[in-house]
Amino acid sequence: MSESKVKKLLDEPLRVVNIGLEGFATELEQQGVKVIQVDWSPPAGGDTKLANLLSKLGT
Amino acid sequence: MKIIEDANREALKRMLSGDPVLVDVIPASAAIPELKQRMILHAGPPIGWDRLCGPMRGAVTGIAVFEGWAPDLEAAENLAADGAFELHPNHHFDAVGPMTGLTTISQPVMVIENRTFGNRAYCAINEGLGKVLRFGGNDEEVLDRLRWLRDVLGPAMGKALRSGDGIPLKSLIARGLTMGDEMHQRNVACSGLTLRALAPALATTTTSDDGLPEILAFVGGNDQFFLNIAMAMGKAIMDPVRDIDGSTLVTAMSRNGTDFGIRVSGTGDTWFTAPVEMPEGLYFPGFTESDANPDMGDSTIVETIGLGGFAMGAAPAVAGFVGAGAASGAAVFTRTMGEITFGENPEWTIPALDYLGVPTGIDIRLVVETGLAPTINTGIAHKEPGVGQVGAGVVRAPMSCFEQALRGFAERIGVS
Amino acid sequence: MNDVVVNKVRKGFYLDSVALMRLSRKIAEKEGIREAALMMGTPQNREIMTNAGLLEEAGRAAEGGDLVIAIRAITRETAETALIESESYLDQPMAAGGEGVAWRPRTLRAAVKSMPEANLVLISVPGDFAIAEARKAIRRGLHTMIFSDNVPLEEEAALKREARELGCLVMGPDCGTAIINGTPLAFANSVPRGEIGIVGASGTGTQEVTCLIAQYGGGISQAIGVGGRDLKSEVGGISTLMALDALEADPKTKQVVLISKPPPTEVASRVLERIAACRKPVIICFIGSGELTMPTNAVQVYTLKDAARKSLGLSLDGIENPDSVRIGQARRACVHGLFSGGTLCAEAQVIFRAAGEIVRSNSPVPGASPVNHSGEGHLLLDLGDDQYTLGKPHPMIDPTVRDEMLINSVNDITVGIILVDLVIGYGAHEDPAGHFAKILKANANNDQPIILASVTGTDRDPQNRTDQIAKLKSAGVLVAPTNADAANWAITAIQSRRGEVH
Structure with missing residues (x-):
């Protein structure tokens, strides 16, 4: 049920995975929110053909 | 894709359920019936004399x-040079060998059985250590040691092992990990544990006249004695994982000093190769990178089963071989390798990482x-024949092997 | 070879071989040193040192349990200095490791492995990759907030359809603001908890409404962002409808507020149909929209300020008028609005249109003209629009985007009033008012236009709204309590000026 799953999010403390701008994670940390920053880079080093193949094979 | 997930789950299950036991030491000719005169098994993917590097020659x-x-x-x-010797990879004959890794008809080989x-x-x-064949050493001292292994240590070890039920390795590795070994660069603990397990039987089956004092001194003085056992164990664990349709897990990584090659379960016996x-790393006194x-x-093969560079967190001292090399950085190697493996090994754990299991099952996807290539802990040989080991360090598997493997795999299952 | 070899043996001193190799390299790199080794005195090691020309009598006598320090240098003095140095390295205790080297996951997969209790993924990587990361997130059962923009509309729709199947909420793409269970995410303000739940297709609109509710003494239960294009026909309001479901079920929410640009008719009717079935009262602000037929539990308002007031049951009339907003004699009655918030710009346009003023804008509301339209009228610009931000940060992050236009307007004799918004809070510039005041002071003019501003934010925000207002006032800026009030003050001033001229 979509209702219960989204509602659950509204009931729980946030625990965030941050992919991208690190400032967002820093600010959440300062507020005492549990957050983990992903050291992200484009999949397959930006090789779009390989990235496309990967998305079909799934990871 | 579901078929991939299922196949990988099966592959990991086979890896984790393996039960490797050191059972015997016998002449290579008895272990590998296909071996004949003038046939040389070597480390790495297939290669001919023309392209062999110095130490291999x-x-x-x-x-x-x-x-x-x-x-x-x-x-x-x-x-x-005239082609009088037939060269084949160890991997094609259920065998493995460190560095040059040569296996020939009269050498004694240790036998690991996956029960x-x-x-x-x-x-x-x-x-x-020192000047040895596996680093390309070939003078009389080197050959004399090989003769002693063939005539004294090999037969004695075989006799001792046959007098009991063999040495189970899974639990021995688990203990070694808690004692600071990662089973590639560092085998001090496991070598000691092996000698401890072997000594009572040796004392019963071998006398001083058969060289017992020399045997004990040799094994006890060789911190890397266990490496070859760990490797054969890796091979014994990985061979049942080969040829699972749809699996993207690596079953072998290997290099011949010229090419680096990998095999993947779902692509059978194909080697995907790239220049090594x-x-x-760090060099012994008198040597530099230019000698390497x-x-x-x-x-x-030990990284393939989650040890070596993948278990660096268990052996912080080894992290010192790389770059800035803070010992506290060892954990980062293990956790980073966790990003490229399908699972962890719950029986091989690292106390300092809150008993995290070693990352297991390298997934080419x-x-x-x-873009994280497997981290490999390795010795460094001199580039000229006959010199030997000059250092030790860390190396990455070439990314191109994995890219080729991914394309090959996709083609095989009809995805483009 | 005239090299000097010096050996020293330390009996029964053990150090790990890797540590010793590192020390050896450190010593060998020193000026005047040919070769150096610190090794345990095993036979193999002694052989290596002999081959490297490093052993003299002392070292040759060492045993396996002894540490050999062997140095070959160009002079005896250099060698002995290096020997002393080696010994001091051996004797000095290791500096404490401290924090050590931290590990960071490289992928969502690894992040979730190390934080299995994660429930939201906040994504701000370039648009090309954002959808792929979001898809990975929802397939792991995680809700997402996608800050990134530049995502093709059909991909947004496909992602949201899949997320709906999986029961996961997708906030965005192009979602700048959310407050989930009391936590402000990305560009949001620190507001008290309360009973009003917001569904916002506009980031700055949501910021203004949540801050005004706080200013009027109320509080926020949730502010769910849905992304600027959720109510387009292609997407059909998937996230808006899911957010409405969630707020209806959320016991902390008593009153719902929906903020969006005017949706196309078929999407509007689908949303209104859902609202009609909602057990809670709903206030709808489709900013720029004409009057729509509302369900009995819903009220339509036309400005952000009214959305905030209505949600608290406050009256809608009553503009706080400043003591005097008088346009200088040399100036004409044209308004330049330089907005960092798109919806704040839209709200100002709506108020200007309602007062019968002619408006031009780069993102015109119904009734306003495009900016390139010739002729008269006030100019109200959204500086967060792509044409101004291409390759630059958004003006809420980097207020310098507004500087040049501000200076031009100050010096433009036709301009009587400059209208601006300052948005503070998480994600925003650390001191937008300080920056604004500095630019104004540096470009002061004897007969300059009136500068009218509002500050979207609260005193609990890192920048502190009261401090920001004080900085603006000290630079001669008139500060209105809300963006809507600022627009109304401007209209009062220009209309009374016309009266004077007539």
Whole structure:
């Protein structure tokens, strides 16, 4: 049920995975929110053909 | 894709359920019936004499003299250049070997039996440090040691092992990990544990006249004695994982000093190769990077099963070989390798990482996606034949092997 | 070879071989040193040192349990200095490791492995990759907030359809603001908890409404962002409808507020149909929209300020008028609005249109003209629009985007009033008012236009709204309590000026 799953999010403390701008994670940390920053880079080093193949094979 | 997930789950299950036991030491000719005179098994993917690196050539000529196929090194080299020796990868004959990794007919090999699947794998006995055949050393001292291994240590170890039920390795590795070994660079604890397990039987089956004091001194003085056992164990664990349709897990990584090659479960016996890279590391006094040979050996089988560079967190001292090399950075290596493996090994854990299981089952999809190539802990050989080991360090598997494997795999399952 | 070899043996001193190799390299790199080794005195090691020309009598006598320090240098003095140095390295205790080397996951997969209890993924990587990361997130059962923009509309729709199947909420793409269970995410303000739940297709609109509710003494239960294009026909309001479901079920929410640009008719009717079935009262602000037929539990308002007031049951009339907003004699009655918030710009346009003023804008509301339209009228610009931000940060992050236009307007004799918004809070510039005041002071003019501003934010925000207002006032800026009030003050001033001229 979509209702219960989204509602659950509204009931729980946030625990965030941050992919991208690190400032967002820093600010959440300062507020005492549990957050983990992903050291992200484009999949397959930006090789779009390989990235496309990967998305079909799934990871 | 579901077929991939299912296949990988099966592959990991086979890896984790393997039960490797050191059961015997026998002549290579008895272990591998296909072995004949003038046939040389070597480390890495297939290669011919023309493309062999210096230490590999040194080892080939040395072993030819040892086997009596040539009167001296010069004659051996001429014979090799004439194509008198048949070269094949160890991996094609249930065997592995460190660095040059040569296996020939009269060498003694240790036998690891995977009791869950009934298969066996073989590796020659570790020669110790210093000038040795596996680093391309080939003088009389090197060949004399090989003769001693063949005539004294090999038969004695075999007799001792046959007098009992063998040495189970899974639990021995688990203990070694808690004692600071990662089973590639560092085998101090496991070598000691092995000797401890072997000594009572040796004392019963071998006398001083058969060389017992020399045997104990040799094994006890060789911190890397266990490496060859760990490698054969890796091979015995991985062989039942080969040829699972749809699996993207790596079943072998190996290098011959010229090429680095990998095999993937879902692509059968195909080797995906690329030029080997140079290790980054520390050198013995008197040597520098300019003396080093590129990466070499079948020993990367230990990374394939989650040890070596993947278990760096268990052996912080080894992290010192790389870059800034803070010992506290060892955990980062292990956790980073966790990004490219399908699972962890719940029986092989690292206390300092809150008993995290070693990352297990290298998934070519994850390697390509993250751009994180497997980290390999390795020795460094001198590039000229006959010199030997000059350092130790860390090297990355070439990314191109994994990219090729991914394309090959996709083609095989009809995805483009 | 005239090299000097010096050996020293330390009996029974053990150090790990890797540590010793590192030390050896450190010593060998020193000026005047040919070679150096610190090694345990095993036979193999002694052989290596002999081959490297490093052993003399002392070292040759060492045993396996002894540490050999062997140095070959160009002079005896250099060698002995290096020997002393080696010994001091051996004797000095290791500096404490401290924090050590931290590990960071490289992928969502690894992040979730190390934080299995994660429930939201906040994504701000370039648009090309954002959808792929979001898809990975929802397939792991995680809700997402996608800050990134530049995502093709059909991909947004496909992602949201899949997320709906999986029961996961997708906030965005192009979602700048959310407050989930009391936590402000990305560009949001620190507001008290309360009973009003917001569904916002506009970031700055949501910021203004949540801050005004706080200013009027109320509080926020949730502010769910849905992304600027959720109510387009292609997407059909998937996230808006899911957010409405969630707020209806959320016991902390008593009153719902929906903020969006005017949706196309078929999407509007679908949303209104859902609202009609909602057990809670709903206030709808489709900013720029004409009057729509509302369900009995819903009220339509036309400005952000009214959305905030209505949600608290406050009256809608009553503009706080400043003491005097008088346009200088040399100036004409044209307004330049330089907005960092798109919806704040839209709200100002709506108020200007309602007062019968002619408006031009780069993102015109119904009734306003495009900016390139010739002729008269006030100019109200959204500086957060792509044409101004291409390759630059958004003006809420980097207020310098507004500087040049501000200076031009100050010096433009036709301009009587400059209208601006300052948005503070998480994600925003650390001191937008300080920056604004500095630019104004540096470009002061004897007969300059009136500068009218409002500050979207609260005193609990890192920048502190009261401090920001004080900085603006000290630079001669008139500060209105809300963006809507600022627009109304401007209209009062220009209309009374016309009266004077007539």
